[in-house]
Amino acid sequence: MDLGIEGRSALVLGAGGGLGRAIAVALAREGAKVTAADISAEALEGTRQAVSAVGGAIHTLVWDLADLGAVDGHVRSIEVRHGPVGILVNNTGGPPPTPVSGQDPAAWAKYFNAMVLSVIAITDRVLPGMRDAGWGRIITSTSSGVVAPIPNLGLSNALRSTLVGWSKTLAREVGLSGITANIILPGRVATDRIRFLDEQKAKREARPVEEVTAESTGSIPVGRYGNPEEYGDAVAFLASARASYITGSVIRVDGGLIASI
Numbered sequence: 001m002d003l004g005i006e007g008r009s010a011l012v013l014g015a016g017g018g019l020g021r022a023i024a025v026a027l028a029r030e031g032a033k034v035t036a037a038d039i040s041a042e043a044l045e046g047t048r049q050a051v052s053a054v055g056g057a058i059h060t061l062v063w064d065l066a067d068l069g070a071v072d073g074h075v076r077s078i079e080v081r082h083g084p085v086g087i088l089v090n091n092t093g094g095p096p097p098t099p100v101s102g103q104d105p106a107a108w109a110k111y112f113n114a115m116v117l118s119v120i121a122i123t124d125r126v127l128p129g130m131r132d133a134g135w136g137r138i139i140t141s142t143s144s145g146v147v148a149p150i151p152n153l154g155l156s157n158a159l160r161s162t163l164v165g166w167s168k169t170l171a172r173e174v175g176l177s178g179i180t181a182n183i184i185l186p187g188r189v190a191t192d193r194i195r196f197l198d199e200q201k202a203k204r205e206a207r208p209v210e211e212v213t214a215e216s217t218g219s220i221p222v223g224r225y226g227n228p229e230e231y232g233d234a235v236a237f238l239a240s241a242r243a244s245y246i247t248g249s250v251i252r253v254d255g256g257l258i259a260s261i
Contacts, residue, residue: 004241006031010087011078013065013122016043018191019141020091021050022232027089028056030236033082037063037074065092065118066110075125084129087239090119090140090163094193097200100154107155115159120166127174136179137239140167144187147250147258152204153197164250171248180247182238187254188216189226221256 010027014020016038028034028051036047036058044060051058059081063074078085095111123138130136144150145157146164164183171181188194198216202209217224234253237243252258 001242003030003236003239005087005236005239008032008086008239009035009078009082009084010089010239011035011037011075011085011122011126012089012091013037013063013119014091014093014141015047015060016040017091017093018193018228019186019189019231020089021047022228023089023091023141023235024058024232025050025054025056026229026232026236027087027239028058029054030240031056032087032239033057033059035059035061035078035082035085037061037065039064065122066114068113068118068121071118071121071125075122079129084133085126086130086133086135087137088123088126088139089235089239090123090138092119092141094143094153095155095159097152097197098154099152100158103155108159111155111159112162116162116166119163123170127179130179131174131177134178136174136177137243138167138170138174138179138181139235139238140181140183141235142183142185144185144252144254144258146183146185147252148260152201168248175247178244180238180244182247183250184231184235184238185250185252185254186231187226187252187257188220189228189231189253191228194225219257220254224255226253226255 010032012024015024015036024036038044092115142160146161149157202212
């Protein structure tokens with residue numbers, strides 16, 4: 001299937017990690033001109049190598065999403081190199097595991113800026129170019145916690161849920177301009193973040209991490225953690241010309257994990 005995104009300028013945030021890297025690879029494989037942004041230059045080098053291995057084109061950009069003053073300059077540099085961003089994948093790192101109650105207001109503000117306000121600011125910056133082109137894809141990766149809150153991920157559950165309401169509202173505002181806005185959320189996908197969360201749970205409960213992982217896997221109908229590549233392929237489809245009638249949606253890539261309808 002031709003996804004119709006060859007030559008499109010794509011910006012992938014958080015592209016140095018497992019999910020972000022898989023998304024960058026999937027888009028590059030389809031011929032998109034990918035800019036991979038991440039706070040870690042070392043992680044971005046791994047993504048550059050992964051994209052090069054599939055014959056894709058990539059530009060890497062060290063970017064601290066919490067620095068809102070850097071948004072315009074970074075996006076302008078992408079526009080000069082690859083043209084206006086037509087595909088934006090909002091993918092941010094998560095906060096540390098915490099209860100939702102009793103958190104320092106400074107922590108709320110810190111992670112709101114990095115996980116929510118940065119996404120909104122970057123999206124607002126690229127929207128004019130999408131409107132001018134009459135085409136755009138805005139895909140925001142969140143967490144299964146926005147559907148079924150995850151114990152001890154209080155900051156993540158609350159802040160990522162904000163983006164669901166934002167994306168749904170945005171979809172109605174930009175639909176007539178040929179732009180779609182969707183939320184995609186992973187279940188238990190085998191990344192460093194998931195391994196870290198399993199290790200933290202094992203530590204809290206004084207159990208072997210293998211036991212925690214086995215218990216988690218047993219709750220997934222397909223009987224395994226997802227592969228990052230499976231998540232990347234789902235994002236690539238949402239970014240495609242073929243997905244032009246999918247907008248305002250929340251797409252689960254979770255192996256059936258989330259029990260709610």
